[in-house]
Amino acid sequence: KAGVTQTPRYLIKTRGQQVTLSCSPISGHRSVSWYQQTPGQGLQFLFEYFSETQRNKGNFPGRFSGRQFSNSRSEMNVSTLELGDSALYLCASRPGTSSFNEQFFGPGTRLTVL
Amino acid sequence: GESVGLHLPTLSVQEGDNSIINCAYSNSASDYFIWYKQESGKGPQFIIDIRSNMDKRQGQRVTVLLNKTVKHLSLQIAATQPGDSAVYFCAENPENYGGATNKLIFGTGTLLAVQP
Numbered sequence: 346k347a348g349v350t351q352t353p354r355y356l357i358k359t360r361g362q363q364v365t366l367s368c369s370p371i372s373g374h375r376s377v378s379w380y381q382q383t384p385g386q387g388l389q390f391l392f393e394y395f396s397e398t399q400r401n402k403g404n405f406p407g408r409f410s411g412r413q414f415s416n417s418r419s420e421m422n423v424s425t426l427e428l429g430d431s432a433l434y435l436c437a438s439r440p441g442t443s444s445f446n447e448q449f450f451g452p453g454t455r456l457t458v459l
Numbered sequence: 460g461e462s463v464g465l466h467l468p469t470l471s472v473q474e475g476d477n478s479i480i481n482c483a484y485s486n487s488a489s490d491y492f493i494w495y496k497q498e499s500g501k502g503p504q505f506i507i508d509i510r511s512n513m514d515k516r517q518g519q520r521v522t523v524l525l526n527k528t529v530k531h532l533s534l535q536i537a538a539t540q541p542g543d544s545a546v547y548f549c550a551e552n553p554e555n556y557g558g559a560t561n562k563l564i565f566g567t568g569t570l571l572a573v574q575p
Contacts, residue, residue: 349502378562388503388548388565401562435502447493448563450502 347372349438349451357457363424366454370417370438376400377419378448379411382433391434394419395442423456431458467546469570478536478573482549482566487530489551493563494523494534498545506534506547536571544573 394413495503
């Protein structure tokens, strides 16, 4: 089975721009979560989607949004980029919504904001 | 690598020795805990998990111990190999809603450096 894939792998943007990141979960997985990883804050939960519905959201401003499509693929969008948004954005998928399901992470998208 | 913070605790061990990585978690209601390994340039990789109704679980060369009294988790790696060099994160699921959500809270990570 192919793993979680994320595109693009690297991205450079300037302040004020917006960006859309994409995640394709493992085939058959219906739950997708997004995390932000920075040296200062570590790994922080952004949001989780299941069956095209957002199930939970972390403590991030409204500039961070996401969605999930009927094929379980997910996108996240960051508007009005700030320098502090530079981070590795990780997507993780799991089969269902049980908290005892292992999450599988993708390689991440490295976003640099100049 | 992308996962290494400025002040990550570091554990340096000799190849062949056993490694013990510790983690303190925050929420006494957390019911599920996971250890992840992250190598440079990659996303976190699942190592082993444990539910709150257990205090020990063993995998291949790894053992996780859970002490709920002091909210402490440890990962033991037997016969550590150079390929084990990575950043290790513990994660807890604080949402004790019978599996309603999967919002994980990650620890800050420990860098394991294996000396050949």
